């Protein structure tokens with residue numbers, strides 16, 4: 001399978017504060033990759049750097065073989081990347097449907113957009129029921145569904161998901177992860193998942209990167225990572 005994402009020597013800084021120190025990672029098309037690490041390790045910054053958002057970067061980023069580093073964020077969206085930021089980034093004053101429509105911003109294929117509305121409502125029936133409701137009044141789980149649904153409306157090849165489980169009840173998290181698994185299997189959308197809950201991430205991922213202080217310190221399959229003593233101690237509680 002071809003490489004969907006190839007990153008080499010990625011550095012990132014907020015002003016004078018350097019946060020990423022030469023990250024390398026790659027993802028095969030169709031894969032689910034988990035990015036784990038302690039608070040402040042630089043996971044969120046890595047996702048921001050990949051879409052060239054809010055952070056200054058150097059290094060090489062290739063998406064589907066095309067250089068993406070130094071390109072404007074809209075260009076990266078057109079290369080097939082959709083970012084679901086931490087805090088979800090939904091427009092709270094707009095309705096569910098308006099938020100989804102914004103996800104399709106810039107697309108001219110009306111029939112395709114209509115299909116994608118159906119697809120998103122198919123995955124998240126709750127969003128259809130609440131299509132006219134103001135996003136700010138949705139439950140936390142519904143808002144996370146909306147954030148993922150909005151990202152899907154750009155028909156991405158690669159979804160960057162920042163802590164989708166954050167602040168949600170375990171049953172809601174289970175449902176959302178099951179839907180992410182289906183989106184990956186049925187639509188072939190690749191997922192780069194930042195997740196505090198390592199056990200959950202290892203269940204869904206086929207490749208795992210572990211970050212510490214702005215560097216990748218371990219890469220392997222979930223089995224390999226589970227077998228690592230330090231990982232078991234720090235991230236898996238035992």
Ligand code: ATP
Pocket residue numbers: 014017019037038039040041042043044045046
């Ligand atoms: P968490 O799990 O706590 O979200 P993380 O691994 O996602 O952590 P980042 O959010 O990428 O880590 O943060 C990495 C470092 O960059 C931290 O030291 C953080 O304080 C710093 N940082 C993040 N955003 C900014 C910003 N906008 N301006 C300055 N520093 C920032």
